[in-house]
Amino acid sequence: MTPELGQLALILALLLALAQGILPLLGAWRGNRALMAVARPAAAGQAVFVAMAFGILVWAFVRFDFSVQYVADNSNLALPWYYRIAAVWGAHEGSLLLWIFILNVWTVALAAFSQKLPEVFASRVLAVMGLIAVGFLAFIIFTSDPFGRLLPMPGDGADLNPVLQDPGMTFHPPVLYTGYVGFSVAFAFAIAGLLGGELEQAWVRWARPWTNIAWGFLTCGIVAGSWWAYAELGWGGWWFWDPVENASFMPWLVGLGLIHAQAITEKRGSLRAWTILLSIFAFSLSLLGTFLVRSGVLTSVHAFASDPRRGIFILAFLTIVVGGSLLLYALRAPKVVGGKPFKVVSRETVLLIGNLMFAVAAAMVLLGTLFPLVGDALNLGRVSVGPPYFGFLFPLLMLPVVLLLPFGPFLHWGKGDLPALKQVLLRAGIAAAACAIVAAFFVNGQLKAIAGVASLVWLAVGVLLYAIKRWREMPRGRRYPAEMAGMLLAHLGMGVFVAGVLLSESLSVTSDVRMAPGQTQHIGGYDFRFDGAHRTTGPNWRADQGVVTVTRDSKAVAVMHPQKRTYLRGQVQTESAVDAGIFRDLYVALGEPMDANDIEGAWSLRLYYKPFIRWIWGGGLLMMLGGFVCAGDKRFRIKRSAKIEEATAGLQVQETHA
Amino acid sequence: MSRLLPFLGFMLLVALFGFGIWWNTQHDQNAIPSPLLNKPAPAFNLPKLYEPTQRVSKADLLGQPYLLNVFASWCIECGVEHPVLEAEGPGLGVQLVGYNYKDAPADAKRWLAEHGNPYNLLIADEPGHTAIDFGVYGAPESFLIDAKGVIRYKHIGPLTPDVVEDELKPAIAAMLKEAP
Numbered sequence: 078m079t080p081e082l083g084q085l086a087l088i089l090a091l092l093l094a095l096a097q098g099i100l101p102l103l104g105a106w107r108g109n110r111a112l113m114a115v116a117r118p119a120a121a122g123q124a125v126f127v128a129m130a131f132g133i134l135v136w137a138f139v140r141f142d143f144s145v146q147y148v149a150d151n152s153n154l155a156l157p158w159y160y161r162i163a164a165v166w167g168a169h170e171g172s173l174l175l176w177i178f179i180l181n182v183w184t185v186a187l188a189a190f191s192q193k194l195p196e197v198f199a200s201r202v203l204a205v206m207g208l209i210a211v212g213f214l215a216f217i218i219f220t221s222d223p224f225g226r227l228l229p230m231p232g233d234g235a236d237l238n239p240v241l242q243d244p245g246m247t248f249h250p251p252v253l254y255t256g257y258v259g260f261s262v263a264f265a266f267a268i269a270g271l272l273g274g275e276l277e278q279a280w281v282r283w284a285r286p287w288t289n290i291a292w293g294f295l296t297c298g299i300v301a302g303s304w305w306a307y308a309e310l311g312w313g314g315w316w317f318w319d320p321v322e323n324a325s326f327m328p329w330l331v332g333l334g335l336i337h338a339q340a341i342t343e344k345r346g347s348l349r350a351w352t353i354l355l356s357i358f359a360f361s362l363s364l365l366g367t368f369l370v371r372s373g374v375l376t377s378v379h380a381f382a383s384d385p386r387r388g389i390f391i392l393a394f395l396t397i398v399v400g401g402s403l404l405l406y407a408l409r410a411p412k413v414v415g416g417k418p419f420k421v422v423s424r425e426t427v428l429l430i431g432n433l434m435f436a437v438a439a440a441m442v443l444l445g446t447l448f449p450l451v452g453d454a455l456n457l458g459r460v461s462v463g464p465p466y467f468g469f470l471f472p473l474l475m476l477p478v479v480l481l482l483p484f485g486p487f488l489h490w491g492k493g494d495l496p497a498l499k500q501v502l503l504r505a506g507i508a509a510a511a512c513a514i515v516a517a518f519f520v521n522g523q524l525k526a527i528a529g530v531a532s533l534v535w536l537a538v539g540v541l542l543y544a545i546k547r548w549r550e551m552p553r554g555r556r557y558p559a560e561m562a563g564m565l566l567a568h569l570g571m572g573v574f575v576a577g578v579l580l581s582e583s584l585s586v587t588s589d590v591r592m593a594p595g596q597t598q599h600i601g602g603y604d605f606r607f608d609g610a611h612r613t614t615g616p617n618w619r620a621d622q623g624v625v626t627v628t629r630d631s632k633a634v635a636v637m638h639p640q641k642r643t644y645l646r647g648q649v650q651t652e653s654a655v656d657a658g659i660f661r662d663l664y665v666a667l668g669e670p671m672d673a674n675d676i677e678g679a680w681s682l683r684l685y686y687k688p689f690i691r692w693i694w695g696g697g698l699l700m701m702l703g704g705f706v707c708a709g710d711k712r713f714r715i716k717r718s719a720k721i722e723e724a725t726a727g728l729q730v731q732e733t734h735a
Numbered sequence: 736m737s738r739l740l741p742f743l744g745f746m747l748l749v750a751l752f753g754f755g756i757w758w759n760t761q762h763d764q765n766a767i768p769s770p771l772l773n774k775p776a777p778a779f780n781l782p783k784l785y786e787p788t789q790r791v792s793k794a795d796l797l798g799q800p801y802l803l804n805v806f807a808s809w810c811i812e813c814g815v816e817h818p819v820l821e822a823e824g825p826g827l828g829v830q831l832v833g834y835n836y837k838d839a840p841a842d843a844k845r846w847l848a849e850h851g852n853p854y855n856l857l858i859a860d861e862p863g864h865t866a867i868d869f870g871v872y873g874a875p876e877s878f879l880i881d882a883k884g885v886i887r888y889k890h891i892g893p894l895t896p897d898v899v900e901d902e903l904k905p906a907i908a909a910m911l912k913e914a915p
Contacts, residue, residue: 358741
């Protein structure tokens, strides 16, 4: 009976979403305050019902209710409880429910914190959020019901895709979705601004932390996904330019542009149309990501369910949302433009160049991702572009960004002065060149590695110089406001990331070897001794587990246990063993036994020495942190604290009266 | 006008996606075109499963069309496919050759004893080296090979009644019509 309640809850949520999406818009149009006032309670009610549906699905997994098809497909009696909860978003239907749930969390937060915005504007923003929820709730109710029954009820279920049975994967989707969905706030702001025909700087200021937080979550989700691919897939790679990865990377790039564009619009009032366009794009690409993953238009290593009916629904939804907003943009953008002019040498120009690069890079990724489809359409057969295309074009587009990044903070709004830039160029340039020359001796003249060191020093010194400038010129307490500190952190993260990519790619050593027990391989200064393999078991798998002892100069470094697991339903999954370090990872993946009947004999093994690979994720996490720190700036909250003062003042007045 | 450009660009994308959905309904996602299709089957020389001393080569099988079915006792999907082969095999009009893949002979024999043996001939490729030439990347897979030793049809995954009816039988009919 409970699963049917879940279904009912979703239908009620849909009705409330319709109310939230339509009535406030009508109210804002006709100037009817009663209708506008519907937005907040409707949003809260919708969130309650969606949370109820989500809770019911979790409960069905916890209680092994295999009469629910989705539960029977994605879990079984032996699956540990934490993976049973993660199984809620382990497949299509549940991950959509998670998407909606997160959208509701964002909407409720928005409803709670937007009290100080003008009523008309706030109700339009909330209505747009409601309309997005309508689309997704209709999608889940009509094409992807997670509560469908399976009769007769099986005694045991199938299994959660073993690829997903990994700690990294349990929190990757919720975090990623939080990022995706978070861009809906900026989107709703842009649409509300277009509808009203005005976009005040104060509103953009208010919207900024939301974009920063969404982008921070997206960064975290991508880092988690990359880490998971590295640890789980057994290839030792961290990014594959896979369509599903690209789907999350495109909104990230546009979101990065949006963060900077919003800063310009908020402070100078200029580039409003561009900010609006990027807001639309960032969220559209999030939707597009959902479409690409869920519709089966492109096939990828991520084996997701695909169904043409779902594809058509999402495409129709996408056409209405994105097509509608872009049409609105074309009609209304001329009304909202404005702002102050700026010179060629100015902070605006540098930010714009960065923006342009991010936008072009996103377009480049989109083209590459869709290329197989273009190939089909033009009857060229199944052509796909892989890492060579992305690996060539992406660094090319990011090169100007890396080169210009240290200058940005030194430039003033409107008009910057050249001498200050020359100083930065000289100091950071000399430091980078010096370190590059020193590095050249350590990396055997590998150009990529030298470039990695040079970019790290270039960016880090740029950040440092600016930090020193602030320290010298600003009074205590105003040196590093959160917005500034966040920016410095994120820019430093960029340097760490670039260094990680270039160094690990150029200096990694890989070796595919056949090893009998007792044999030793020498890789990257480490000795890997294979000590044989044996059987082991876990809660819902059995595995062949190899033992590899790593030593360096006869000193023990690590004992590693790579596994080849066979799950209950026969799916095989490698579990690589990683010995992590700040400066290098050692990575061992177990291949196949040379003789299938003798697992204690020789095995094929893949051994990696990966220097600096952790810097890739470290850089990503610094960028994420930068986004979050930035969002915490007091400047974005002035209105709210003023309101609290008002409220407390009111209370004091009451108290004195009492 | 320039403000309409994003909208127009997006409409182009929508058209492309619409096409993509249509294309996917028309084409089987699992049908990865085999580079071997309509090419001569790779040469092989493998022992029979039940008489390991006797070997069967590609040349031995020329002159008669046959369906080469890759299976293994460890393969769960093969168990799904097996009843279909049992039911449809005799009516196909071609020889059914079982290709036992990466399997211990004893396991294979036990499996066949348990599930039944629909095959006219059984060959064993325990190390799985020949299967690489065939481009096999998992069991079950089936290859329809004509009298001249050319691969005419390939199916990855279990043969279901629908696949047999809609794909395999038409392929066999086309092959037999061409070479009487």
